[in-house]
Amino acid sequence: MKIDWNRRSTTRAAYALIVVLLGLLFYGWITHFKAVNAAVAGVLSPLKPIFGGLFLAYLLMPILRRVEKTFDRCWKGYRTMKHRRVISMTVSYLLVLLVLTLFIMIVLPRVAESITQLTQQIRTYASAAEGWANKLAASLPEDVMPEDIASELSELARNAVTTLFSFLNASLPVLLISVKNVGSSVIGFFISVVVSIYMLADKERFAAQSKKILYALLSRPHVENFLELAHTADRMFGSFLTGKIIDSIIVGILCFIGLSVLRIPNAVLVSFIVGVTNIIPYFGPFIGAIPSFLLIAIVSPMKGLIFLVFVLVLQQLDGNIIGPKILGNTTGLSSFWVMVAILFFGGIFGVVGMVIGVPLLGVIYWWVRLALTNRLAAKGLPLETEDYIGPDKPNI
Secondary structure, three states, rough: OOOOOHHHHHHHHHHHHHHHHHHHHHHHHHHHHHHHEEEHHHHHHHHHHHHHHHHHHHHHHHHHHHHHHHHHHHHHOOOOEEEEHHHHHHHHHHHHHHHHHHHHHHHHHHHHHHHHHHOOOOOHHHHHHHHHHHHHHHHHOOOOHHHHHHHHHHHHHHHHHHHHHHHHHHHHHHHHHHHHHHHHHEEEEEEHHEEEEEHHOOHHHHHHHHHHHHHHHHHHHHHHHHHHHHHHHHHHHHHHEEEEEEEHHHHHHHHHHHHHHHHOOOHHHHHHHHHOOOOOOOHHHHHHHHHHHHHHHHOOOOHHHHHHHHHHHHHHHHHHHHHHHHHOOOOOOHHHHHHHHHHHHHHHHHHHHHHHHHHHHHHHHHHHHHHHHHHHHEEEEEOOOOOOOOOOOOOO
């Protein structure tokens, strides 16, 4: 039997084969999730410095652009691109180095000191908490709290305190080592820094080469659509990540000032935790407040309650004033889709997914909305969602 191969049937067969292969790959990834991820991680492990350099260059790009604009305004007659880029890059890296140096010299030692003190005084805090529970049980009248129930509650409190502080005693040294490693791992980023320097120094040529490859492989409409998608992703990711980092730094500083005024113990460590976890949208304040409350409550339960009230006020201030001023509506997502993005991508990629999930879903949402808008326009249907509210057909 002779098969009549024409372009249409060949295209359909190719699409069907691609769909089947992608389905098999997805099924294999789901059924062997850990093994596949471990294999991919092993292959990509030597490329970590390259990826780190690309990420560092991406973070430094807004600073470099701002410095170059300032350079152009101050020295309008200075037109040598090479010297302009070298000077702007030097200033950008010096600014980042200054911030990191201040962080390592001022913040990290105090955080490490707080963790060390907590580790050393863990038994003292446990005894004090147990004594406070026994004193509370003894102060209650007999008719309100019978002696046998009070004894059981005291024993339960003693076991809970012992379990809690055993956990803290085991986890705090690990946290201390992690904090120290943050400061000592700066040397490990040397290769990434070199890669980022090369990327920033010749970023226009790298962008041109990428466009050249795309135009060679794809049609012009597909390239233009891809470039528009890339620009949108760059805008959303850049604005969101930069704004969230600035917002978290401000929240950490305000938290330290407030805790210092209220004389809350472990103010530096708690402010550090609150600021870092605030990078995670939506759930970040709750993630940071729980361990911070425990660290304060083991010293003074009343101070712990004051801290919870203060964090609630601080997060309201951040959510209604500071955050919107810095971030605005960079992704175009509602609160519901923000929560979906954090839960979905956080479940897949962990903490990193919780941070990048919102701009990633924002890009997907933008692309889907653009595709639907184009199809509706081609059919002559209305584009606004309000036109589809109700049981009637949309107005055509």
